[in-house]
Amino acid sequence: xxxxxxxxxxxxxxxxxxxxxxxxxxxxxxxxxxxxxxxxxxxxxxxxxxxxxxxxxxxxxxxxxxxxxxxxxxxxxxxxxxxxxxxxxxxxxxxxxxxxxxxxxxxxxxxxxxxxxxxxxxxxxxxxxx
Amino acid sequence: xxxxxxxxxxxxxxxxxxxxxxxxxxxxxxxxxxxxxxxxxxxxxxxxxxxxxxxxxxxxxxxxxxxxxxxxxxxxxxxxxxxxxxxxxxxxxxxxxxxxxxxxxxxxxxxxx
Amino acid sequence: xxxxxxxxxxxxxxxxxxxxxxxxxxxxxxxxxxxxxxxxxxxxxxxxxxxxxxxxxxxxxxxxxxxxxxxxxxxxxxxxxxxxxxxxxxxxxxxxxxxxxxxxxxxxxxxxxxxxxxxxxxxxxxxxxxxxxxxxxxxxxxxxxxxxxxxxxxxxxxxxxxxxxxxxxxxxxxxxxxxxxxxxxxxxxxxxxxxxxxxxxxxxxxxxxxxxxxxxxxxxxxxxxxxxxxxxxxxxxxxxxxxxxxxxxx
Numbered sequence: 001x002x003x004x005x006x007x008x009x010x011x012x013x014x015x016x017x018x019x020x021x022x023x024x025x026x027x028x029x030x031x032x033x034x035x036x037x038x039x040x041x042x043x044x045x046x047x048x049x050x051x052x053x054x055x056x057x058x059x060x061x062x063x064x065x066x067x068x069x070x071x072x073x074x075x076x077x078x079x080x081x082x083x084x085x086x087x088x089x090x091x092x093x094x095x096x097x098x099x100x101x102x103x104x105x106x107x108x109x110x111x112x113x114x115x116x117x118x119x120x121x122x123x124x125x126x127x128x129x130x
Numbered sequence: 131x132x133x134x135x136x137x138x139x140x141x142x143x144x145x146x147x148x149x150x151x152x153x154x155x156x157x158x159x160x161x162x163x164x165x166x167x168x169x170x171x172x173x174x175x176x177x178x179x180x181x182x183x184x185x186x187x188x189x190x191x192x193x194x195x196x197x198x199x200x201x202x203x204x205x206x207x208x209x210x211x212x213x214x215x216x217x218x219x220x221x222x223x224x225x226x227x228x229x230x231x232x233x234x235x236x237x238x239x240x241x242x243x
Numbered sequence: 244x245x246x247x248x249x250x251x252x253x254x255x256x257x258x259x260x261x262x263x264x265x266x267x268x269x270x271x272x273x274x275x276x277x278x279x280x281x282x283x284x285x286x287x288x289x290x291x292x293x294x295x296x297x298x299x300x301x302x303x304x305x306x307x308x309x310x311x312x313x314x315x316x317x318x319x320x321x322x323x324x325x326x327x328x329x330x331x332x333x334x335x336x337x338x339x340x341x342x343x344x345x346x347x348x349x350x351x352x353x354x355x356x357x358x359x360x361x362x363x364x365x366x367x368x369x370x371x372x373x374x375x376x377x378x379x380x381x382x383x384x385x386x387x388x389x390x391x392x393x394x395x396x397x398x399x400x401x402x403x404x405x406x407x408x409x410x411x412x413x414x415x416x417x418x419x420x421x422x423x424x425x426x427x428x429x430x431x432x433x434x435x436x437x438x439x440x441x442x443x444x445x446x447x448x449x450x451x452x453x454x455x456x457x458x459x460x461x462x463x464x465x466x467x468x469x470x471x472x473x474x475x476x477x478x479x480x481x482x483x484x485x486x487x488x489x490x491x492x493x
Contacts (some may be wrong), residue, residue, distance in 0.1 A: 004261035005343035005351045010409045013214030018316070022406060029209040035150050036202025039156060042195050043232050043239070049182060050242035053175045060169060068165035076162055080152035086151040087478045089453070092469035093476060100387045112151075120156040127160055128171025133439070136449040137482035140475060208452045212406070 027087045034078040087112040138227070146201020153194060164186045182243040195236045203229035247357075249280040252285050252327055256297065257337040259344045267344060270294075276327055282315055282336065283322040286348075299348035305460055309398030312339045313348050317404035319460045340403040341412075355399050358415050361441050362423040385430040392425035392470050394463040401457035401467050404451025407450050414450040415442060417457035417467035422471040427477070443478040451475070 016022035031034060041063075048059035091105035124130045163170055172178060183188040203225040210221050252274055259267040274288045283301055290297050301311040304323045311322040314337040316330065328332075342350035372379065401417035408414045423438045442448050451471045458468040 002262060003345070005259070006259055007339070007343045008268060010265075010341070011214075012216065012410060015406050015409060016212065021456055021459060022454070025456075026209075026212070029205060029212065032202040032205035032209060035146075035154055035198055036206060038154065038161075039195050039198035039202060040232060041161070042191075042198070046182070046191065046195075046236060046239040046243075047179055049175070050239045050455075056175050060164060060173065063161070064165055065165050069162065071162050072158060072162040072165045076155060076158040079158045081148065082147070083151040083155055086147055089472070091464060093472035095469070095473070097384070097388060100260070100384045102387075104302055116152050116155075118201075122242055123153070123160070124155045126172065128177075129160070129163070129480075131441075131444040131446065133443045133478075133482075134445045134447070134449045135482075136445065137475075137479040140449070141479050141483075144479075212410075212452065 028081065031082040031085075033077045034080065036068040038075045038079075083116060087116070139200070139207075142197065142200035143204035145203075146197035146199075147205075148195045149194065150201055154198070157194075179243060182240065188240045188243075192236055192240060196233050199229040199232045200226075244311075248251075248329065250276050250278050252276045253333045254285060254289065255333050255335045256286075256289075256348070258297075259338075261346055271333075278328060280327050281323050282313075282320070282325040282327065282330075282334065283311055285327060285334075286336070290428050297348075298346045307396055309396035312398045312400050312403065313337065314333060314340055314403065319400035321398060321400070321462050324462055330431075340397070341397055341405070341409045342402070350399075352399065354412065355397075355402060355416065355419070355453065358419040359397070359422065362415065362419045363434055363438055363441075364419070364422040364426060366426060366432055368431055369433030379431040381430055387415065388430070389425045389428035392421050392428070392465055392467075395422055395425075395465050395467075396463055398462065400460045400462065404456035404460040406454055406456065407452060411446070411450055413446040415444075417446045417471065418465075420448055420474055421465060421467035421470035424474050427474075439478065439481065442474060443481070448474045448478060 016026045043052050045059065048056045091103075091108040094108075096103040096108065121130070160170055160172070161175060164173055172181065182191060186232070207221050207225045211218055254272045254274070255269050256272065258264075261317055272289045274285055274293060276285050276288060281304075283304060286297065286299055286301075299311070299313070299322070301323065302308040304311070306321050306324045307320075312319060313322050314320070314335075315322065315325045316335050317337075319339060321322045322336070336345050336348065338348045338350045340351060342354070345351050368379065395418055397418060399418065402408050405414070405417055407417050420442050423442050426432045427435045427438060448471050451468075453462045453468060453472060455468045457468045461467060
């Protein structure tokens with residue numbers, strides 16, 4: 001009897017389209033594009049700030065308008081997606097064992113949301129929004 | 131097979147991801163307000179300059195930008211791999227060099243303020 | 244006496260005969276089943292009454308042996324754990340993804356077995372004891388630390404779900420690394436350094452990008468994805484200790 005195992009081909013580029021769970025994974029991963037772009041925006045802001053008041057003022061004017069609003073909205077949406085997906089998996093990576101039991105994930109996740117809310121409020125306060 | 135050197139990049143990714151999870155949404159909201167023409171008080175030249183001139187402000191700005199950059203760099207390396215771009219070594223060099231450049235520039239600009 | 248409810252079930256099964264075929268092809272079967280049956284029962288009915296040539300693995304029929312893993316409507320399942328009542332229309336049955344097809348629904352599992360051996364999934368005692376010296380003692384809390392990861396039945400559904408294994412066949416994979424972690428967490432074990440040589444590599448845990456599909460399909464709730472992230476954390480701490488502490492990670 002002869003053996004001739006058959007290897008089924010897998011698409012290197014399109015595999016993630018084949019199942020909703022893979023698409024959810026990719027949506028989580030591409031948040032990095034927006035976080036990275038946002039970080040580069042922060043670097044630019046810093047450069048303009050260092051240049052002087054006129055350079056900074058024209059920069060602030062330049063990042064106003066509908067295109068910028070769309071861009072920042074996308075950053076916000078993907079930043080939120082990163083936050084929620086990150087908090088949800090933290091209990092798996094850092095389990096907390098107390099005696100014979102493990103601390104239920106919901107407490108760890110809940111604590112993260114609480115810190116996130118407090119941190120956000122603190123930033124908004126110092127930014128002069130609230 | 132030799133043990134990997136990915137841990138250094140992964141720890142930056144993990145630290146950056148955690149910081150981004152907590153801070154990126156509110157920071158994005160602030161910039162969204164600027165884009166909409168309602169820049170919060172902190173964005174006045176005087177206020178932002180004062181914040182960046184302060185040594186604590188410098189540390190915070192450097193920490194946030196650096197960790198965001200290295201988080202995004204490592205995750206982008208893995209994501210491009212997932213999208214079928216398999217020349218991992220080249221991708222790694224490009225993304226990490228970009229993050230490094232961003233880090234260096236941040237230090238340079240902060241020192242000017 | 245209550246009548247057992249019957250149902251005509253249509254199966255579309257991927258066939259492959261290495262002696263005759265150049266590539267696999269689907270074959271349709273229609274067989275009468277009991278309503279409470281699983282896909283494995285339907286396959287057995289096909290084999291008994293329609294087509295004795297259909298080849299597939301199975302054993303315990305109760306989701307503890309790990310033999311009957313296959314793709315049911317594109318999802319990795321144990322065929323003894325896939326209830327017909329959860330499926331409508333034609334049920335597509337294929338061999339477990341990401342493994343070469345030996346024949347029909349039988350895959351070549353050699354790669355997984357080889358990786359399992361490489362991670363040394365057995366106790367390497369911290370201090371060797373003779374029988375006369377007595378048992379290795381362990382508290383319930385110490386047991387609970389690794390118990391979840393000891394539930395693995397080696398069914399390979401996680402390998403079928405993992406896209407990184409699909410793209411990089413050298414990847415050690417979820418089950419093998421989770422099992423290495425199970426022993427690393429065992430208070431009686433002293434073999435962590437040996438296992439790290441295998442799993443702290445680029446084809447070990449660092450090929451994992453935390454897709455999490457493995458944990459979603461695991462029939463025993465082992466959560467290999469969680470195990471792998473814990474291995475990443477531990478390996479990262481090792482990496483820093485080796486470079487920053489005078490004694491290394493010892």
